[in-house]
Amino acid sequence: MPISPNQGSSGGGTLVTITGTGLSGTTAVRFGTRSATAVTNVSPTQVTAISPSGNGAVGVTVTTPGGTSNPIPFYYVGAPFKQSLSPTSGSTAGGGTVTINGTGLSTATSVAFGANSAVPTVVSDGQITVAAPAGAAGSVGVSVTTAGGTNNGLSYTYVAAPTVTTVTPAEGPTTGGTTVTVAGTGLTSTTAVTFGGAPAPFTVISDTAVSAVTPPGTAGAVDVVVTNDAGSATAVGAFTYVAGPGI
Template sequence: MPISPNQGSTGGGTTVTITGTNLTGTSAVHFGAKLATAVTNVSPTQVTAVSPSGSGTVGVTVTTPGGTSNPISFFYVGAPFKSGLSSSSGSTAGGNTITISGTGLSTATSVAFGANSAVPTVVSDSLISVVVPAGAAAGPVGVSVTTAGGTNNGLSYTYIDVPTITAIAPDSGPTSGGTAVTITGTNLASTEQVAFDGAPAPFSVINATTVSAVTPPGAAGAVDVTVSNPAGTATDADAYTYVAGPGI
């Protein structure tokens, strides 16, 4: 006599289907010593019941006018606990894979990022991976994991838009580098790198529209300037010109 699913939350409330024979007239379903909170006699071979609260492993029995069945095992599972995300931000387009660590994750069936959900891949009881779904808009959203034991919230993920560059001032300087430049644009608060012709430059984030950087040394001529954040990279082609010093 199988039961599906054979595990559920310690808080109860899991609807299970019990399959067997001679189930007509079922009057009670017990989970251990506790009665199911609801029982529906679907057919002579099938009964549905809602599990009461409980813990550990219990035997489930069905009682009919003909007697009580043999017990079948049902496993109570505690709600998951999440301890962290491998990455707490990413593009509003989604598509990046992150891992979630914690406990009680082996039965995870869904991970919600705000209003959008994704199906995770279970690595172990303490680790799952999930492809982040697209976000409705830039900003933080709550992350919740649903398992057979219930749903747990408490973590946050921030959706970020790709940066843009609107101006660079000054737009030229010596090949020796060391020029302080101000880069203005949008979505710059989470800037991870500023580069001149591919060479990383020291930088400081002023606010969401302004970044200050110091040019590295470079060869004479116009070079691309890039600004990167977790969502992507903005490129301003030939935006800064290295000027060779005078020679005698």
């Protein structure tokens, strides 16, 4: 006499279907010593019921006018507990792999990033991985759903890929040291600014502006690249290094 599903939340509330024979006139379904609710005799071979609360493994029995069946196992599962996720941010385009660590994750069926959900891959009871779905820029709550329930408590930040519109001033000495304002969008989470591939110290002013100090470089035009967690933006030949005068 199979039962489906054969596991559910320790808080109860799982709708289970029991299949067998001689089930007409079912008067009770019990999970261990506790009675199920909303018992419905669907047919002579099928009964549905909602599990009561419980813990661990219990035997499920069906009682009819003809007697009580042998028990079949049902496993109570606690709600998942999430400890951490990594990385904590990624592109609004989604697709980045996020690792979630915690306990009770072996039956995870869904991970929601705000209003958008994705199906995870179970690594172990303590870890799952999931490809972040696409989302709008900003922070969203992350919830994991398992046979034991749903747990919230972590957040993930969607980051828009940067753009660069202007670099001001557009030239400076090869010795470096020029303070430059890079204007664009998606600059709040800037992680790096380079001039001709050389890293520059920078300060985020706003989502549309970053201040950087040029490193030393070779005379000529170089690309200015701004990078954040979602990707990079390249302003081709946007800054020109000018050699000092020679006498």
